[in-house]
Amino acid sequence: MAQRARPLSPFLHYRWQYTNTLSILHRITGVVLSLGFLLLVYWMAAAAAGPERYAAALDTLGSPLAQLVLIGVTFSFCYHLLNGVRHLFFDLGHGFELKTARASGWAVAIGAMLLGVVVWVAVRAGLGGGA
Amino acid sequence: MSLRSPLRRVTGLGSAKGGASHWYAQRITAVALALLGLWLVISLATMGGAAHERVVAWLASPVAAAFAVLLVITAAWHAVLGLQVVVEDYVGDKGTRVGVLLVVKFAFAVAAVIGVLAVLRIAFGVAA
Numbered sequence: 022m023a024q025r026a027r028p029l030s031p032f033l034h035y036r037w038q039y040t041n042t043l044s045i046l047h048r049i050t051g052v053v054l055s056l057g058f059l060l061l062v063y064w065m066a067a068a069a070a071g072p073e074r075y076a077a078a079l080d081t082l083g084s085p086l087a088q089l090v091l092i093g094v095t096f097s098f099c100y101h102l103l104n105g106v107r108h109l110f111f112d113l114g115h116g117f118e119l120k121t122a123r124a125s126g127w128a129v130a131i132g133a134m135l136l137g138v139v140v141w142v143a144v145r146a147g148l149g150g151g152a
Numbered sequence: 153m154s155l156r157s158p159l160r161r162v163t164g165l166g167s168a169k170g171g172a173s174h175w176y177a178q179r180i181t182a183v184a185l186a187l188l189g190l191w192l193v194i195s196l197a198t199m200g201g202a203a204h205e206r207v208v209a210w211l212a213s214p215v216a217a218a219f220a221v222l223l224v225i226t227a228a229w230h231a232v233l234g235l236q237v238v239v240e241d242y243v244g245d246k247g248t249r250v251g252v253l254l255v256v257k258f259a260f261a262v263a264a265v266i267g268v269l270a271v272l273r274i275a276f277g278v279a280a
Contacts, residue, residue, distance in 0.1 A: 048234075048238060051231075051234045051235075051238075052234075052235065052238065054231070055231040055234070055235055055260075058227045058228065058231055058260075058263070059263055061192075061224075061227075061267070062224065062263045062264075062266055062267040062270070065220070065224075065267055065270040065271060065274075066266050066267070066270040068204060068207045068208065068211075068270065068274060069269070069270035069271075069273040069274050069278075071204075072204040075204045075207070076204070079202060098189060098193075102186055102189060102190075105182050105186065106186065109179065109182065109183070112179060140193055140197075143193070143197040144193060144196045144197050146197065147196050147197035147198055147199045147200070148196060148199055148201065148202035149200075149201040149202055149203075
């Protein structure tokens with residue numbers, strides 16, 4: 022078989038635009054949430070291990086670095102949730118009109134920032150501000 | 153030249169085998185996680201403090217424990233499906249790719265089992 026030049030993947034030569042920005046953000050937030058899942062399991066396992074181990078885990082999760090990660094997890098959760106719903110509508114065949122897709126994209130981006138602040142404040146209040 | 157025909161070398165590659173089931177599982181777990189994720193956020197926001205007895209009291213409820221187990225399993229499943237696509241897209245070398253996928257799947261299987269056992273331990277009152 023003669024070897025021909027293989028076609029390039031779209032992401033290697035397409036112009037940067039809002040669609041691929043939202044798309045790569047969905048991926049990045051998904052990877053961040055995978056890390057967040059491991060932190061959730063760490064927290065639950067510490068609670069199951071008893072009060073002493075749990076207190077130590079709370080100290081760890083309350084450290085500035087962990088709090089920064091948890092803020093990232095919170096905003097990732099909100100973005101991934103909203104954009105995920107947007108993608109489910111795409112999968113059902115809705116929202117492909119250029120104007121609609123652009124509007125829903127902006128709604129997801131702004132909504133994720135607002136929802137992220139609400140969730141962070143609400144969860145911190147619910148956990149007594151300590152973690 | 154190889155004894156293997158070009159057809160044999162491509163058969164089984166790509167999404168032709170289980171692509172649809174991967175796609176469906178990603179979406180079904182997505183819908184479940186949208187609900188379970190909101191449930192977790194509301195649970196944490198209404199916990200009334202992060203103290204150990206609050207967490208224990210929360211998961212002592214059978215409904216909360218059931219949702220927590222479902223959340224752990226569904227989140228691990230959804231994460232593995234998503235991370236698999238990311239790895240398949242960016243790790244070119246086949247050997248490395250298979251190795252990384254094994255590590256990811258083993259790690260999340262272990263995490264999921266730990267999470268489920270932790271919830272059950274609290275739910276059955278062992279961790280009080």
